[in-house]
Amino acid sequence: MDENQKYEVIKKLVDTNGNKKTAALKIGCSDRHINRLIKGYQEQGKSFFIHGNRGRQPAITLPTDTKQLILDLYRTKYSDCNLTHYSELLKEKEHISVSVSAITSILRKEYILSPKANRSSKKAVKKALKAIQSKTKSKKKAAIIQSSIMDLEDSHPRHPRCAYFGEMLQMDASLHLWFGQFKTQLHIAVDDATGQIVGAYFDEQETLNGYYHVLYQVLSNYGIPYQFFTDNRTVFEYKKKHETSLEKDTFTQFGYACKQLGIDIRTSSVAQAKGRVERMFGTLQSRLPVELRLANVTSIQQANQFLHTYIKKFNKQFALPIDSIKSVFEMQPDSDKINLTLAVLSSRKIDNGSCLKYQNEYYLPVNSQGIAVHHRKGTTAMVIRSFNGELFSCIGEQVYALELLPEHKLSSKAFDLATIPELPKKKYIPPMNHPWKQASFEKYAKSQLHRKDVA
Incomplete structure (x- = not known):
């Protein structure tokens, strides 16, 4: 009961000499308390009914x-x-x-x-x-x-699914404590039409290597998709300010590989536009860590091995059936083409010893017969590191294999009598059916740089 109502009841009781029991029922108190209220009213009037904490801040109130x-x-x-x-x-x-x-x-x-x-x-x-x-x-x-x-709207607005399997793959990476004691990045590609995970790979950071492994899985298991949809805040648009090395321009490297395969890349500055892959990470983050823990996974190698079986199980439970949706994936490339397409390209100069330096090692260009080919100092060469780690070099119109130059020979003709003379070993040289020419790659790189400057 509020203070004013108590005051009105007691005032009427005193003025009319009414029934105390009736007043006690109205207020909800005992007869003895009614006597106290009457006495207070007679001594102080209306002010007696004002609570002592009126206008006082509670002790726990924040300033x-x-x-x-x-x-x-x-x-x-x-x-x-x-x-x-x-x-x-x-x-x-x-x-x-x-x-x-x-x-x-x-x-x-x-x-x-x-x-x-x-x-x-x-x-x-x-x-x-x-x-x-x-x-x-x-x-x-x-x-x-x-x-x-x-x-306050849904941060990942829904949009109609694509009509065909392989029409658009959404790609992204998520940093999370997936296993062990340190966070790692899970790279995935999700088909927009079916919601199926078509590629997944763990790496320590969000890297070109991680996305190359995802693309390798897509090409090997399904074929060539029509389009990738990514955000442009990560590996696909990453380039340090004043960075002159095309080797570190990961967007150009990934984009050039996709250009060779005829895959379109669509990027968005709004990460939430990729609702399909973002919601997929929400589901994976609540399920995959438990599965990895139960499987006693503690390393990236074990985690990537585990993904091979887990993704099949996950797709069976959550993805739409592929049989009911038409596929527009193009024919799967052979393993050699995939290996050579998912390459990292970088520019080097021939030194005065007819060698080029790559990752702190010296390499000598050799032809298919294993015979060293010499070029003038300052000649521009393009180093091609294939997906499986093999090294090639494109100089002018010709592709050469690269042979590591050891610091010391393993044996001596003068002092090791049993030494068998080493004959040049034949080297595999890939056919020049990829646009690996220096001018072609530099032209593509400049077009990407111009596109960024315009944006």
Whole structure:
């Protein structure tokens, strides 16, 4: 019962000399307490019924300055934290001890929700924001509110699936504690039409090597897809500022391999546009770590071996049947073509010893008969490191094998009498049916650089 109602009951009781038992029933107290209320009314009047804590802040109330600091820190330094983590960071970094529920209440008054907020919370805040938006007359304020409403929409909006299997593969990598004690990157490619994982590979970082392994699985198991859909914030658009080495320009390397195969690459600056692969990572993060732990997987090699069987099991449970959807994958390339296409290309100069230096080792270009071929100092050569690690060199219009030059000979003709003279060994030289010419690769690299500058 509120204070004013108690006052009215007691006032009427005293003025009319009414029944105390009836008053006790209305207020919900004993007869003895009614006597106390009558005495207080007669001595102090209406002020007796005002509660002693009226206008007094509770002892556990956070100061206004602290509330504002919590709000400002979340908007700037700790943005996008889930609120449990934010509470821990406040205690550890800012020495502010506050509960998760208190943080939720502070942020909710500003219509800020946790990234882990459920659907009902988002719906309630959206409704409140729309009500405010309908009442405001300021276009600027209405635009700000509309932006807040958009932030509450599904971060991975759904879109119709592609019509055919192999029409578009979404690719990405996810850093997570998949196994062991350290986080690793899982690279995957997901078919948009069926939701099937067509390639998966673990690596320590998000690398060109990881995506090459995924592409190798796609080419070996299915064939050549029509299109890859990736974000342009990672390996596909990565290039250090003022980086002159094309070997480290991973977008150009991956793009050049796809160009040889006739695969289109579509990129987006909005990572959430790849809803299919992003939601796939959500499912994998809740299932795959448990499976890896039960299989006692502790290394990347073991994890990649485990993926071969697990992905088949996963696709059987979650992907749409391939038989009911037409495939537009082109014919699978042979293993030699895949090996030579998924190559890393880099430019080198021939030194005055007719050798070129690659990864701190000296190599000598040799022809198919195993005989060394000499070139003038300063001649430009393109080193081709194939997918299986074999090294070739393209100089002008000709492709050569590269032979490692040891620091010392293993034997001496003068002092080792039993030494058999070494004859040149024949070398495998791939046919010049790939656009490995220096001019062709540099032209493609310049076109990618121009595209980035325009963007």
